[in-house]
Amino acid sequence: MHKHFFTPGPSGLYYTVEQHIKKALKTGIGSISHRSSSFKEIYREVDSNLRALLNLPDNYTVIFTNSATEVWDLSAQSLVAEKSLHIVNGAFSEKFYKTVNNSNKTALLTESEWGTFPEIDYNLVKQADHIAITHNETSTGVSTPLETIYKIREANSEAIISVDAVSSLPFLDIDYSKIDALYVSVQKCFGLPAGLGVWLVNDRVLKKAEEVNKGIKEMKSYHNIMDLAKYAADFQTVSTPNVLNIYLLSQVSADMLNRSIQMIRSEIRYKAAVFYKMIDSHSKLRPFVSEKPLRSETVIVLSSGEHTKNIIEYLAEKNMIIGTGYGKHKTDHVRIANFPTHSKEQFEMLTDLVEKW
Amino acid sequence: MHKHFFTPGPSGLYYTVEQHIKKALKTGIGSISHRSSSFKEIYREVDSNLRALLNLPDNYTVIFTNSATEVWDLSAQSLVAEKSLHIVNGAFSEKFYKTVNNSNKTALLTESEWGTFPEIDYNLVKQADHIAITHNETSTGVSTPLETIYKIREANSEAIISVDAVSSLPFLDIDYSKIDALYVSVQKCFGLPAGLGVWLVNDRVLKKAEEVNKGIKEMKSYHNIMDLAKYAADFQTVSTPNVLNIYLLSQVSADMLNRSIQMIRSEIRYKAAVFYKMIDSHSKLRPFVSEKPLRSETVIVLSSGEHTKNIIEYLAEKNMIIGTGYGKHKTDHVRIANFPTHSKEQFEMLTDLVEKW
Numbered sequence: 148m149h150k151h152f153f154t155p156g157p158s159g160l161y162y163t164v165e166q167h168i169k170k171a172l173k174t175g176i177g178s179i180s181h182r183s184s185s186f187k188e189i190y191r192e193v194d195s196n197l198r199a200l201l202n203l204p205d206n207y208t209v210i211f212t213n214s215a216t217e218v219w220d221l222s223a224q225s226l227v228a229e230k231s232l233h234i235v236n237g238a239f240s241e242k243f244y245k246t247v248n249n250s251n252k253t254a255l256l257t258e259s260e261w262g263t264f265p266e267i268d269y270n271l272v273k274q275a276d277h278i279a280i281t282h283n284e285t286s287t288g289v290s291t292p293l294e295t296i297y298k299i300r301e302a303n304s305e306a307i308i309s310v311d312a313v314s315s316l317p318f319l320d321i322d323y324s325k326i327d328a329l330y331v332s333v334q335k336c337f338g339l340p341a342g343l344g345v346w347l348v349n350d351r352v353l354k355k356a357e358e359v360n361k362g363i364k365e366m367k368s369y370h371n372i373m374d375l376a377k378y379a380a381d382f383q384t385v386s387t388p389n390v391l392n393i394y395l396l397s398q399v400s401a402d403m404l405n406r407s408i409q410m411i412r413s414e415i416r417y418k419a420a421v422f423y424k425m426i427d428s429h430s431k432l433r434p435f436v437s438e439k440p441l442r443s444e445t446v447i448v449l450s451s452g453e454h455t456k457n458i459i460e461y462l463a464e465k466n467m468i469i470g471t472g473y474g475k476h477k478t479d480h481v482r483i484a485n486f487p488t489h490s491k492e493q494f495e496m497l498t499d500l501v502e503k504w
Numbered sequence: 505m506h507k508h509f510f511t512p513g514p515s516g517l518y519y520t521v522e523q524h525i526k527k528a529l530k531t532g533i534g535s536i537s538h539r540s541s542s543f544k545e546i547y548r549e550v551d552s553n554l555r556a557l558l559n560l561p562d563n564y565t566v567i568f569t570n571s572a573t574e575v576w577d578l579s580a581q582s583l584v585a586e587k588s589l590h591i592v593n594g595a596f597s598e599k600f601y602k603t604v605n606n607s608n609k610t611a612l613l614t615e616s617e618w619g620t621f622p623e624i625d626y627n628l629v630k631q632a633d634h635i636a637i638t639h640n641e642t643s644t645g646v647s648t649p650l651e652t653i654y655k656i657r658e659a660n661s662e663a664i665i666s667v668d669a670v671s672s673l674p675f676l677d678i679d680y681s682k683i684d685a686l687y688v689s690v691q692k693c694f695g696l697p698a699g700l701g702v703w704l705v706n707d708r709v710l711k712k713a714e715e716v717n718k719g720i721k722e723m724k725s726y727h728n729i730m731d732l733a734k735y736a737a738d739f740q741t742v743s744t745p746n747v748l749n750i751y752l753l754s755q756v757s758a759d760m761l762n763r764s765i766q767m768i769r770s771e772i773r774y775k776a777a778v779f780y781k782m783i784d785s786h787s788k789l790r791p792f793v794s795e796k797p798l799r800s801e802t803v804i805v806l807s808s809g810e811h812t813k814n815i816i817e818y819l820a821e822k823n824m825i826i827g828t829g830y831g832k833h834k835t836d837h838v839r840i841a842n843f844p845t846h847s848k849e850q851f852e853m854l855t856d857l858v859e860k861w
Binding site for chain 1: 513721827
C-alpha cells in the first residue's frame with residue numbers, strides 16, 4: 148500500500164505530479180536547455196498560470212529562486228534600506244530576522260511565544276522601511292490574520308511588505324495590492340519535489356532594490372533581485388534552474404486552475420474544520436495554538452507530549468506519515484499538513500484514526 | 505519514436521534515470537525532509553559512490569550547490585586571497601574570470617582564441633594564490649591536457665587549483681592529489697535533470713577559506729563554503745536542496761560503478777575516435793579544434809558554417825537532436841555530446857548519418 152505523507156513539507160506530491168513526470172520523461176523536458184525557446188515557453192506558461200491562480204496584479208514579476216532561504220538572503224541585501232521589522236513567533240520568522248541581523252542592516256523585532264501572535268508595536272512598524280511577516284509559521288501552526296497585514300500596510304504605506312507564504316500558498320487568498328513581495332517553496336502546498344522557490348515581487352520592490360544598491364559595485368551574490376527580475380522579464384533565469392520542477396509547477400498550476408482554486412481552498416477549510424472539531428475534545432492531544440482564529444488551516448500543530456512517538460507510529464502502521472514537531476518541540480508536538488493534494492477522503496480517514504486512537 | 509538528445513547539456517538522461525524516478529515516486533523520495541535520517545542515508549550513499557567512482561581521496565568533502573555558477577561566486581569569495589589566475593579559452597572559463605574580476609579580488613588572465621589553448625605564463629602562475637582551469641570548455645570543445653594541470657601544480661604548489669569539470673566528469677580521470685577543488689553539473693555526463701551542482705574540495709581549500717574569511721563578520725551569501733562543508737560533514741545541506749536529484753545521483757553513480765567506470769571511459773574514447781576519424785574527411789564539416797590532442801572527447805564541436813541549420817534539421821528528422829554552437833558561434837558551429845548515456849549503437853548511427861549527409 149502507498150504511504151500517505153501528511154508531513155508539512157515536503158509533503159505528499161500533488162496527485163497529478165507522477166503523470167506529469169512521466170510525460171516529461173517521454174517528451175525530453177529533462178534534456179532541454181534553460182536557454183532554449185522551449186524553456187521560455189514553459190516559463191511563460193507557469194507565469195501565466197500563477198497569475199490566474201493567485202489573481203496576481205500585472206505589476207508583479209514571477210521570479211524563481213533556489214529556496215526560501217535564498218529569498219531571505221536576497222531580501223536582506225536589496226529590499227532593506229536601513230531598518231527591517233520582523234514579526235517573530237516561530238523558527239522560520241526568526242531565521243529571516245537572523246539573516247537581516249547578521250547583515251549590515253538593522254533588524255527590529257516584535258516577538259511572541261511560539262503558538263501565539265505578538266501584539267504589533269506600531270511605533271516599530273512606522274520606523275521600518277521593510278517589514279517581514281510570516282503568513283503561516285510552519286514550525287508552530289500559527290496563521291497571521293490578513294487584517295493584521297493590511298493594518299500594518301495602512302500604518303506604513305511606504306515600507307516594503309514581504310510575506311512568507313511558504314506553507315500556505317496557493318491556499319492563501321491575499322490582496323496583492325496591500326503587500327509588495329511574497330515567496331513560497333513548491334514542496335509544500337503545491338505538492339512538488341523540493342528544490343525550487345517562487346518569489347513574487349511588485350514594481351515598488353524592484354525600484355527600491357535599484358536605489359538600495361545604487362553605487363554598490365560588487366554585488367553580494369551571483370543572484371541578486373535586479374538580475375533575477377531582468378532575466379524573468381524575458382522568461383529566462385540567471386543560472387541553470389531546476390527545469391523539471393518549473394515544468395511541473397506549470398502543469399500543477401494548470402491542474403489547480405482546472406479544478407478551481409475556490410474549490411481547493413474550500414476543501415482545505417472543510418478538512419481543517421473537521422479535524423479541529425475532533426481534536427478539541429480529544430483526550431490525549433490538543434491543538435498547540437489555543438487562540439482559534441490563529442490556527443493554521445494548512446499546517447495543524449498538536450501538543451502531543453508523551454504520546455508523540457505513539458501517535459506517529461500508530462498512524463505510520465496505517466501508512467499515514469505525519470510530521471514531528473519542529474526544533475525545540477520535536478518530541479512533544481506533531482505536525483499535520485492539510486494541503487491541496489490531501490483528499491477529503493484521506494483526511495477524514497486520518498481524522499477518524501486519530502479520534503479512535 | 506523517442507528523441508535522442510546529443511545536446512551538450514542538458515543532454516539525454518542517463519538510461520537508468522527513468523526507472524529511478526519511477527521508484528522514487530513509489531517510495532516517496534519526493535516527500536522526505538532534507539532534515540530526515542532518510543535524506544542523510546541518501547547523502548551518505550552518494551558520497552560513498554562518488555568516492556569510489558572517482559577514486560576521491562579521503563581529504564575531500566562532497567558538497568552540493570545549486571549550480572556551477574554558484575561555485576564561481578563562492579570560490580571568488582573564499583578560495584581567492586588576493587590574486588586568481590584564469591586560463592581563458594571560451595565562454596565558461598571567461599565567466600569565472602569575470603566573476604572574480606567583478607569581486608574585490610584581482611583576476612589575472614592567460615587567454616587564447618576560442619578553439620585553442622593558451623601558452624601558460626608561468627610568471628602569472630607563480631603570482632596567483634588561486635588558479636582556475638576549465639578542463640573541458642563546453643563552448644569550444646577544447647580539453648585541457650592533464651599534464652598541463654600537473655605542471656601548473658608543480659610550478660606553484662601553494663596555490664589552490666580549481667578545476668571546472670562541468671562537462672567531463674566522470675569521464676575525466678584526474679589525480680586529485682594534484683588539484684584542490686573540482687566542480688561538475690549533473691545535467692551533463694551524469695545524465696540527470698538540471699538543477700544540482702557537485703563541488704569536491706580538499707582540506708587545503710577549507711583551511712584557506714577559514715583564513716580568507718577571518719575577521720569578516722558578514723558573509724556575502726547564505727551559502728558559503730565553510731557552512732556548506734560543515735553541514736556536508738554531517739551529510740546535511742544548509743538549505744532545502746534538490747532532494748530528488750541527489751537521490752538520482754546516488755543511483756546513477758551506483759549504476760556507473762556496477763557497469764565499471766573503466767568501461768564507461770573506454771566507450772567514450774571509442775565513440776569519439778570513430779566520430780573524429782569520420783569527420784576529418786568530411787566535405788562540409790570540420791572539427792573546430794584543429795590541434796588533435798586538445799579535442800574534447802565528451803563535447804565535439806564542429807565548424808559547420810552555412811550548413812549549420814541544415815545538419816541540425818537533417819538529424820532532427822531522424823530524431824537525433826544535436827546542439828547549436830555557443831554564443832558568437834551559435835549559427836556556424838554545432839556541438840555534439842558524447843556522454844555515458846549515449847550508447848555505442850546510437851553514436852555509430854549518428855556518425856553514419858553525418859557521414860552520408
